[in-house]
Amino acid sequence: MKIYQSTDQSNQLNKIISRSNLPTEQVEKVVKEIIQDVKENGDLAVSNYTKKFDGTELMNFEVSEEEFEQAFQETNQNVIDALLVAKENIERFHIKQKLTGYKIEETDQFIQQIVRPIQTVGLYIPGGKAAYPSTVLMNAIPAIIAGVKDVIMITPPNKEGKINNSLLVAAKISGVNRVFKVGGAQGVAALAYGTSQIPKVDKIVGPGNMYVATAKRLVSGIVGIDMIAGPTEVVIVADETANPRFIAADLMAQAEHDEMASSVVLTNSLSLAEQIQSEISMLIDEQPKKVIIEKAFDQYGAIILTDKMDDAIEIVNKMAPEHVEVMTENPIEMAEKITNAGAIFIGEYTPESVGDYYAGTNHTLPTSGTARFASSLSVLDFLKKTSVVYFSKQSLSKAKETIETLANEEGLYAHARSVSIRFEEGN
Amino acid sequence: MKIYQSTDQSNQLNKIISRSNLPTEQVEKVVKEIIQDVKENGDLAVSNYTKKFDGTELMNFEVSEEEFEQAFQETNQNVIDALLVAKENIERFHIKQKLTGYKIEETDQFIQQIVRPIQTVGLYIPGGKAAYPSTVLMNAIPAIIAGVKDVIMITPPNKEGKINNSLLVAAKISGVNRVFKVGGAQGVAALAYGTSQIPKVDKIVGPGNMYVATAKRLVSGIVGIDMIAGPTEVVIVADETANPRFIAADLMAQAEHDEMASSVVLTNSLSLAEQIQSEISMLIDEQPKKVIIEKAFDQYGAIILTDKMDDAIEIVNKMAPEHVEVMTENPIEMAEKITNAGAIFIGEYTPESVGDYYAGTNHTLPTSGTARFASSLSVLDFLKKTSVVYFSKQSLSKAKETIETLANEEGLYAHARSVSIRFEEGN
Structure with missing residues (x-):
């Protein structure tokens, strides 16, 4: 991983600091066609795209009770236990976010x-190679705590028409009502417009590849969507007291x-920077x-040297990264100066x-500088x-x-009139 | 205004009930060019578009202190007083929305x-024909209460390069920091990317025509945006006890x-429906x-007859309208059944x-069925x-x-490794 001076004006460093997450137009045309097809032809279209993209022929998309049972049987108990621990911690953190009216x-x-x-x-x-049961917990539990009645999950099947066991276990544990084996833009379209099998929803949340992200963006307005997430990122703010091996x-x-x-480090210590490089090569x-x-280090990795640690904080606030780790002498004080970040992780441990x-905070976080807002x-x-307004x-x-x-x-005279008319004689 | 049976399957009634607010693609190309131009050429581009679209040549976009003073002098005191009353009520309602951490x-x-x-x-x-000072209050006051330091306002100038007085008065009263004479897609682009004169912001809110809405959609991700508002709408739920003249x-x-x-009425009373028609012709x-x-009545107006008032409520919840007025025998009870609406106004008065x-609730509300989410x-x-997470x-x-x-x-083996490495001997 390369070391840069923070004053460096190179395109490469600028690309790393100013990440932005603009939708790609190349896939938009394809996704529009898929959405239109699903809107018009429902389950038939969904079935065709599932065959095409996931390589499996499905007539029924919904996961059956038997499949859930089998998933529990085939999942290691320590994974189930770990999911239960994570669930409890997520609930404990999120329950405090409930909002009451007034x-x-x-x-x-x-x-x-x-x-x-x-x-x-x-x-x-998402499914396939990147099947993350923790993502199920992080998306489903806040919905359940909010009181959402119908929490529907979709995820692409594998070539055998199956869903990863741990995803099904996580869904059941979280309280998801129904799971459907469908992914991609066709899945998003099915949720937005509804099909015979897949219910129309009011809001779609969760991560996905660029087809999924583009589909979400295109159906936004028809349904609500959460943020469009870009690639993940961490900035580690460290001084000479930090452990270079942990950072690596x-x-x-x-x-x-x-x-x-x-993956970016901001530090005022050249010696730390060099030690991090050497730890990386060892590990x-x-x-x-x-x-x-x-490849990620090559493209989007950097160790950036600043004069003072305050300069590092300034850069962090400009970047507004998804994750920040603070490993400095007084990490809690240092962290208080960070105003733009999705989540901050304090200290060496x-x-x-x-x-x-584990902690219970949500790992669905704003990326690409969007933590500014x-x-x-x-x-x-x-x-x-x-x-609600009531006036006598x-x-x-x-x-x-x-x-x-x-x-x-x-x-707006008719607005005024709608009041005056109520005080005319005879009314 | 035409009377329909709620069971009517006509395209016209369907168009009225299922409003959706999808972005138009026709303007997208124009708006993309404007955004790119402003991004590259800054104030020069803004100046050119202002000349082209607003018909005025401006070198300096910012409203001066003198212009604010003049606006106050030229505005009727009763308008200023009314804005101050509205401001106080808006503050009283919105102050309760403040969120604290935990x-x-x-x-x-x-x-x-x-x-x-x-x-x-x-x-x-927005400026020109539709200069609404109340919109300034509704957008600025929640931002000020949230503690936003820099609240920047932009609004298109008229042919004389001036801003409507009441907009400037409302801006000053609300606590807006700076006002710039720029509108349209060029204004949105200037806020998203910043120019020499106009500061780059983190989020853009407020209503606008389709060029403004499209520009907001296109810069979303670079900056945050509020919802994209569609045309306004009201559904009036009324039974035979309602006053047809007020409804008209x-x-x-x-x-x-x-x-x-x-403008839509839902009622179980044919006699009320007919009286509304006759009041409209009189008024x-x-x-x-x-x-x-x-024209609006022709295109998007309807009096819809239902069997029972509960059917009316069901249709309201399906429509999820921006505004609902309830004028029935027990309007408070009836209103409680409405789960999807931006705002509900209860009773004859x-x-x-x-x-x-006046009331203090916000008049920036979700349109086109988006009150579902x-x-x-x-x-x-x-x-x-x-x-923030801290673990020892x-x-x-x-x-x-x-x-x-x-x-x-x-x-994700490196995730596991980032923990285990911290417990290796020597660390």
């Missing part, structure tokens, strides 16, 4: 905000996800995903994997609010002048 | 959610906004915006204009959350097995 009452009038769960939610869960391990953990993953050969890691699997998935993403005749009479003045100022 | 602490570990305001927000406020007035108030606005000639109202100008603009739209060595040792089990199950 009502401001006066004589003869009230204004109110009612909070309700979204009725039906679809979870998109954490950089590799990030990079193994994806050749597009970004990389033991990695099963060495090829991916090296909080590698990011604590957040992925976006947040991790939460219970709020599964709630909606309705405003007396209340309206007090409000009359203000309403008429503003409506007339805006040239 | 921290769950145990020995040697904590998990935390920190809530912070978004740093810089851009408000897009409220339908017209909705329709005067826009030829695309939708419509006094309307300055008669032509718009008639709560016309929707109470919510637009979206909500009115609120303080939450200007806040973001960061998760001891805490991590307890978590170790769970993390390793799940990471290995997911094939």
Whole structure:
């Protein structure tokens, strides 16, 4: 991994610091056709695309009770136990995100905000090589806590028409109502428009490849969607007190996800930077995903040297990364200066994997600099609010002048009239 | 306005009930070019488009202190007073939406959610014929309450290079920091990428025409955006106890906004339906915006007859309209059955204009059926959350097995390794 000066103006460093996540137009045409086909031809279209993309012929998409039972039987008990531990921790953190409404009452009038769960939610869960049961927990549990009645999950089948066992176990453990063997843009389209077999949902959440992301973007408005996630990223803020071996391990953990993953260190210590490089060379050969890691380091890896640690913080806030790890002398104080980040992991013994699997915080986080304005998935993403207003005749009479003045100022005469008409004689 | 049976399967009624708000592709090409031009050429491009679309040549876009002072001098005191009343009510309702973080602490570990305001927000406020100072209040005040430091407003100038006085007054009253005379897709692009004069923001909110909406959609991801609003709509749920004259007035108030606005009545009373028709014919000639109202009624107006009032509620929940008015015998009870709506106005004396100008609830509401999953603009739209995790060595040792089990199950060996390495001898 290359060392850069923070003042470096090269394109390569700029590409790493200013990640952005703009939709690719190349796949848009393909995805539009798929969506249209599913909208028009329903399950038949879904079946055709499943054959084409997943290599299996399915007539019935829904996972049966027998399949769930078999999944539990075929899953190691220690995996089930670990999922149960993770579930409990996720619940403990997310339960505090519940939102309640409020009502401001006066004589003869009230204004109110009612909070309700979204009725039906679809979870998109990737399958195949990247089957992550933890993703099921992270997406389903906040929905369940919000009170969503119907939590539908879709995930692509393998060539045998099966779903990864641990995904089914995680779905059952989380409280997902129904699981369907369908993935890709066709799955997103089925959730957005509904088919005979697959219910139409109100919102779709969950990660996916660029076809899935593009499909979500295109059906957004027809249904709600969560954020469009880009490739994952970590920035490690470290000073000379940090352990270079731990940092090297954490950089590799990030990079193994994806050749597009970004692993960055910000430090004021050249000596640490060089030690990290040497630890990487010592550790990389033991990695099963060495090829991916090296490619990711090449493309989106950097050790950036700053004059002072405050400069490092400034760069972090500009980057607004998905994950930040802070390994400095006073990591808690240092972390308080970070205003733009999806999640922050403090100290030598909080590698990011604590957040992925154990701590209880959500690992669905804003990427590509969107932490400037976006947040991790939460219970709020599964709630909606309705405003309620009640005025009596007396209340309206007090409000009359203000309403008429503003409506007339805006040239909306019928708005003013809708008030005045209520005070005409005979009404 | 035509009367339909709720069982009617006609295309016309279906068009009215199933409004959707899909982006038009026709304008996308134009808007993409504008965005690219502003991104590359900054203020020069903005200036050229302002000349082209707004018919005025501007070198400096920012509104000066003198212009603000003049706006106050030239605005009627009763308008200023009305805006101040509205502001106070909006603050009173929105202050309750503030969100605080939380921290769950145990020995040697904590998990935390920190809530912070978004740093810089851009408000897009339409100008020209539709200059609505109330829209400034509704967009700016939640941002100010959230604690956003820099609230930037843009709005298109008129041919004399001026901004409507009441918009400037509303901006000053709300606490907007800076106002720029720029509109359209070029304004959105300037906020998304920044120019020499116009600051880059983190999120853009506010309504606009299809060019503005398309531009917002295209820069979404680079910056955050609020919902893309479609044409406005009201559904009035009424039984035979309702006053047909009030209903006629409220339908017209909705329709005067826009030829695309939708005004719908759901009732079980044919006699009420017919009286509404006759009240409309009596009242419509006094309307300055008669032509718009008639066109809107023609295209998206309907009185729909249901067997029972419960059927009416079912249709409302399917439509998920922006505004619902309930004028029935027990309107509060009836309103409780409505689960999908942006805002609900209860009883004979709560016309929707109470919510637009006075009550304090937000009038930026989800349209086109999106109330199934979206909500009115609120303080939450200007806040973001960061998760923080701290584990000590001891805490991590307890978590170790769970993390390793799940990471290995997911094939993410470097994730497991990032934990195990911390417990190797010598570390």
